[in-house]
Amino acid sequence: AQKITQTQPGMFVQEKEAVTLDCTYDTSDQSYGLFWYKQPSSGEMIFLIYQGSYDEQNATEGRYSLNFQKARKSANLVISASQLGDSAMYFCAMAHSGYALNFGKGTSLLVTP
Amino acid sequence: ETGVTQTPRHLVMGMTNKKSLKCEQHLGHNAMYWYKQSAKKPLELMFVYSLEERVENNSVPSRFSPECPNSSHLFLHLHTLQPEDSALYLCASSRGGGEWDTEAFFGQGTRLTVV
Numbered sequence: 274a275q276k277i278t279q280t281q282p283g284m285f286v287q288e289k290e291a292v293t294l295d296c297t298y299d300t301s302d303q304s305y306g307l308f309w310y311k312q313p314s315s316g317e318m319i320f321l322i323y324q325g326s327y328d329e330q331n332a333t334e335g336r337y338s339l340n341f342q343k344a345r346k347s348a349n350l351v352i353s354a355s356q357l358g359d360s361a362m363y364f365c366a367m368a369h370s371g372y373a374l375n376f377g378k379g380t381s382l383l384v385t386p
Numbered sequence: 387e388t389g390v391t392q393t394p395r396h397l398v399m400g401m402t403n404k405k406s407l408k409c410e411q412h413l414g415h416n417a418m419y420w421y422k423q424s425a426k427k428p429l430e431l432m433f434v435y436s437l438e439e440r441v442e443n444n445s446v447p448s449r450f451s452p453e454c455p456n457s458s459h460l461f462l463h464l465h466t467l468q469p470e471d472s473a474l475y476l477c478a479s480s481r482g483g484g485e486w487d488t489e490a491f492f493g494q495g496t497r498l499t500v501v
Contacts, residue, residue: 277428308490310492315494316474316476316494316495316497317492317493317494317495318476318478318492318495319492320490320491320492364428364429366429368490373419373431373434373442374429374431374478374490375428375431376428376429377428378426378427378428379428
């Protein structure tokens, strides 16, 4: 069974600083995809970034980058230049053969002025 | 706005009521999903539909009944729910086709409270 682990229930970061949110995964599949979603208090899950298991370069999307270390089975999200609006829950998820995403328990990020 | 719309946003229902949650997407996606998000738990996949056919059902109690009349609409019919069913119910859609892909968009969710 595929498993996603997010070990940080809560994180604090000061505005304009960078922050890394940890995610490790466990799978025996060779082909899989890794995702990060942001969930503000409104409830909507907002897609941030995607990394395929065969992608050689780390994914980047604006201020978001994914630090993908395949051998260590980790897919950490790095948010650079944090903004107050980044305060939210962040979920790491993995997709493998089949349709749906498996999610971790999430990390609550609070950005302080 | 992700292109996936859920209604209602909030719902309070008694244990003997019957209600339905609605999800609509106009992204041209072929797969739609229902997820349940309870407090302090990971998102739980409930149902998956691909091209209007149910392809996955994760041992969900029969008091939850999904319906997918076409590739743009997904319903979750609720009846005789329990208080522990109170949660945020999220709908999502993706291109589908039997393989995961890089697009999976969620609606804003329905916050359900069973009293």
